[in-house]
Amino acid sequence: MAIEFKPSPSLPPPVNSVGAVAWVRHNLFSSPLNIFLTLFSFYVLYLLIPPVVEWGIINATFEGASKAACTGGGACWAFIGVYFDQFMYGLYPSEETWRINLALILLVILIGTFAIKAVNKLYLSIGIIVIYPIIAYFLFSGGVFGLEVVETSLWGGLFLTTLLGVIGIVASFPLGVLLALGRQSNMPIAKSVCIVFIETVRAVPLITILFMASVMIPLFLPEGMNFNKLMRVLIGITLFSAAYMAEVIRGGLQAIPKGQYEASDAMGLTYWQSMILVILPQALKLVIPGIVNTFIGLFKDTTLVYIVGMFDLLGRIQAATHDSSWLGTTIEGYAFAGFVYWAACFGMSRYSMRIERKLETGHKRN
Amino acid sequence: MTNTNMARAQLAPGEQTIIEFNDVNKWYGDFHVLKNINFSIKKGERIVVCGPSGSGKSTMTRCINRLEEHQKGTILVDGVEMNNNLKNIEAIRKDVGMVFQHFNLFPHLTILENLTLAPIWVRKTPKKEAEEMAMHYLERVKIANQALKFPGQLSGGQQQRVAIARGLCMQPRIMLFDEPTSALDPEMIKEVLDVMVQLAEEGMTMVCVTHEMGFAKTVADRVVFMDAGEIVEANEPHEFFDNPQHDRTQMFLSQILNH
Numbered sequence: 001m002a003i004e005f006k007p008s009p010s011l012p013p014p015v016n017s018v019g020a021v022a023w024v025r026h027n028l029f030s031s032p033l034n035i036f037l038t039l040f041s042f043y044v045l046y047l048l049i050p051p052v053v054e055w056g057i058i059n060a061t062f063e064g065a066s067k068a069a070c071t072g073g074g075a076c077w078a079f080i081g082v083y084f085d086q087f088m089y090g091l092y093p094s095e096e097t098w099r100i101n102l103a104l105i106l107l108v109i110l111i112g113t114f115a116i117k118a119v120n121k122l123y124l125s126i127g128i129i130v131i132y133p134i135i136a137y138f139l140f141s142g143g144v145f146g147l148e149v150v151e152t153s154l155w156g157g158l159f160l161t162t163l164l165g166v167i168g169i170v171a172s173f174p175l176g177v178l179l180a181l182g183r184q185s186n187m188p189i190a191k192s193v194c195i196v197f198i199e200t201v202r203a204v205p206l207i208t209i210l211f212m213a214s215v216m217i218p219l220f221l222p223e224g225m226n227f228n229k230l231m232r233v234l235i236g237i238t239l240f241s242a243a244y245m246a247e248v249i250r251g252g253l254q255a256i257p258k259g260q261y262e263a264s265d266a267m268g269l270t271y272w273q274s275m276i277l278v279i280l281p282q283a284l285k286l287v288i289p290g291i292v293n294t295f296i297g298l299f300k301d302t303t304l305v306y307i308v309g310m311f312d313l314l315g316r317i318q319a320a321t322h323d324s325s326w327l328g329t330t331i332e333g334y335a336f337a338g339f340v341y342w343a344a345c346f347g348m349s350r351y352s353m354r355i356e357r358k359l360e361t362g363h364k365r366n
Numbered sequence: 367m368t369n370t371n372m373a374r375a376q377l378a379p380g381e382q383t384i385i386e387f388n389d390v391n392k393w394y395g396d397f398h399v400l401k402n403i404n405f406s407i408k409k410g411e412r413i414v415v416c417g418p419s420g421s422g423k424s425t426m427t428r429c430i431n432r433l434e435e436h437q438k439g440t441i442l443v444d445g446v447e448m449n450n451n452l453k454n455i456e457a458i459r460k461d462v463g464m465v466f467q468h469f470n471l472f473p474h475l476t477i478l479e480n481l482t483l484a485p486i487w488v489r490k491t492p493k494k495e496a497e498e499m500a501m502h503y504l505e506r507v508k509i510a511n512q513a514l515k516f517p518g519q520l521s522g523g524q525q526q527r528v529a530i531a532r533g534l535c536m537q538p539r540i541m542l543f544d545e546p547t548s549a550l551d552p553e554m555i556k557e558v559l560d561v562m563v564q565l566a567e568e569g570m571t572m573v574c575v576t577h578e579m580g581f582a583k584t585v586a587d588r589v590v591f592m593d594a595g596e597i598v599e600a601n602e603p604h605e606f607f608d609n610p611q612h613d614r615t616q617m618f619l620s621q622i623l624n625h
Contacts, residue, residue: 262433263470267484268459277483281474
């Protein structure tokens with residue numbers, strides 16, 4: 001007669017291995033070295049935090065019309081307050097800045113609509129990618145519906161930074177995907193074009209590309225033909241980061257097992273069907289950290305447009321610190337710039353982590 | 367198209383050749399992997415291909431839907447020559463299902479989406495119809511209750527049954543199996559073989575690379591033994607196992623049967 005096999009019941013873990021005290025003991029005071037590092041870190045924080053709080057909040061001056069008003073010995077945030085509009089919108093006429101705000105609100109609403117289940121995601125995406133940019137373009141530059149024309153040379157501040165960053169990201173991503181696929185392709189001509197493009201663009205500093213875009217291209221263009229400097233810089237930034245993007249995505253494509261390509265081929269899917277439905281969704285998910293890395297790099301690299309005479313957030317701050325009534329406010333200006341860039345990049349990073357979690361299907365690679 | 371279908375219907379079942387290899391040769395670089403393969407498979411036949419590793423059995427099978435290209439000779443599948451004509455290849459691939467050693471399910475799609483992907487995009491079947499068909503085949507492989515899970519949440523045997531159902535969803539005329547049980551735990555081999563036996567009983571044309579000799583004995587119409595890129599021997603199962611003609615076949619059989 002066979003004996004019935006009964007698995008033993010699972011027991012809860014010992015009490016002293018869970019909870020806050022266990023966490024502290026395990027992570028902060030587990031060994032002499034760990035105890036030392038914990039105490040040392042607390043000491044460094046003790047040295048750093050009080051002076052920063054004192055300078056930035058307790059002794060800081062938040063209101064005033066010039067540096068002379070800042071008498072507390074702390075930070076002179078009044079400087080940021082006075083120049084705030086310029087930091088945000090550049091030299092965009094202040095009675096017209098509602099157009100930028102409106103475009104921003106519109107974008108937030110459109111993206112928020114994604115959360116509503118009943119909305120057709122495809123139409124919404126087309127709306128955001130195709131129709132919204134046209135609306136935003138006319139809102140920003142004016143010339144229609146009685147909107148006053150605003151030259152792009154007046155665009156600046158965080159507005160310009162965001163514009164360069166967002167358009168650079170949105171345009172360089174699909175271009176990067178195409179370049180990565182091209183580099184993996186069996187067609188020799190497409191392949192060589194992609195390789196030459198990627199290797200050339202990656203080998204050149206962004207500053208060189210921006211100089212070429214703003215100074216050299218107009219020299220080669222025929223007399224009277226002149227297209228916007230902002231446009232040229234945007235194209236330069238997009239091509240530059242597309243080359244990086246392509247290599248990141250290629251890494252993802254190479255990580256997909258050969259069996260996935262074979263299975264989709266064996267089903268009779270065409271090349272584009274198998275890329276769009278099978279390969280890219282997996283490859284892109286794998287390289288989300290790398291893609292976001294490139295996006296963050298691109299966003300911060302946009303500060304380089306200062307070199308070719310465009311005043312983005314950092315450019316405007318730097319110009320403002322030269323104002324004779326606000327001399328000596330460089331630290332406040334850079335602290336503000338640092339905070340804005342940090343907030344934007346941290347936001348991108350958190351968002352990408354959320355996407356990664358959402359796309360996790362608990363699969364093992366096969 | 368209709369004419370050829372009518373011509374096909376007039377042939378007696380079991381007499382019509384559906385796959386034909388004529389002097390097929392293939393090289394990987396300098397390595398001669400398939401040497402003068404001459405072989406034809408009739409509609410409804412169940413072929414088991416066996417042989418030592420590196421003998422070219424997988425390669426030969428993968429030539430049938432052109433996952434591998436051959437360099438010399440001709441392969442006709444359903445009367446269509448497999449050459450560089452992309453349209454021909456895509457047309458044949460619609461009609462040839464394939465099951466791989468490592469399942470190759472798409473990990474980012476649910477089981478149901480894995481099954482409906484090709485019918486929807488290749489056959490242009492309406493989504494609802496494709497889903498109904500997918501559920502039908504999932505029931506046949508006894509796994510319908512897992513339809514909304516992802517492949518990573520299933521056991522190996524379940525994944526391979528899904529892979530078979532995925533192949534069947536395209537309603538193929540031929541099913542290719544490339545070592546379908548080699549990557550499975552021993553306890554799961556049977557559930558996959560059961561599905562394959564059932565499929566064979568329904569008259570599907572099958573080409574199966576496997577070392578499951580029990581399966582070959584019960585199901586195969588012919589067993590093909592390959593070594594060093596050549597077909598050494600092809601015969602009905604009882605002749606093949608009880609009375610092998612070649613020394614090489616005898617040696618292979620003694621090694622895999624007496625362990």
